[in-house]
Amino acid sequence: MTGFLFAALLLATAQDFRAPNKDAGISYFQDGSLRSNESIRFRSRGGAGWGTAPAHHGPADRGMFGHHLYDQQLSPGGWLTIEASLVRRGRVIASVTRRLRIEPDRRYDVHAVVQVADPTRGCMGCVGKMSAPVANDSARRLWVYYSFNGISHPILF
Numbered sequence: 001m002t003g004f005l006f007a008a009l010l011l012a013t014a015q016d017f018r019a020p021n022k023d024a025g026i027s028y029f030q031d032g033s034l035r036s037n038e039s040i041r042f043r044s045r046g047g048a049g050w051g052t053a054p055a056h057h058g059p060a061d062r063g064m065f066g067h068h069l070y071d072q073q074l075s076p077g078g079w080l081t082i083e084a085s086l087v088r089r090g091r092v093i094a095s096v097t098r099r100l101r102i103e104p105d106r107r108y109d110v111h112a113v114v115q116v117a118d119p120t121r122g123c124m125g126c127v128g129k130m131s132a133p134v135a136n137d138s139a140r141r142l143w144v145y146y147s148f149n150g151i152s153h154p155i156l157f
Contacts, residue, residue, distance in 0.1 A: 040086055076106075098130055
């Protein structure tokens with residue numbers, strides 16, 4: 001009888017390992033190199049005021065193999081406005097803003113790069129992009145693109 005009660009208690013309290021995570025998060029990445037007097041600034045607003053967000057330099061492979069999944073936790077079901085700005089000598093010379101619907105069990109990766117060509121050609125998993133011309137530089141654009149992946153069941157590209 002004790003074994004039966006123990007088994008029943010174990011089954012009643014066990015979580016379904018296939019159940020989706022209700023968490024959501026976002027990370028920002030600066031791809032490529034900039035001129036010495038330039039920097040990219042990320043900001044986000046999810047209902048409250050604007051907050052700054054640090055950018056990682058390099059590939060977005062932190063979410064696999066035991067690394068943390070995202071840098072900023074988000075509230076699923078709401079909206080997040082993100083902004084990336086190219087700053088030269090303290091002055092914004094290009095800016096892109098995008099509003100994203102935050103779904104549960106998703107990790108969003110937002111990338112910014114300054115270059116001539118569209119960086120999403122051949123991108124597996126990119127779901128959105130936008131760009132803005134760089135002031136006084138007709139060849140270069142600030143490109144911002146983003147992707148998302150599941151947290152509890154990620155797709156490996």
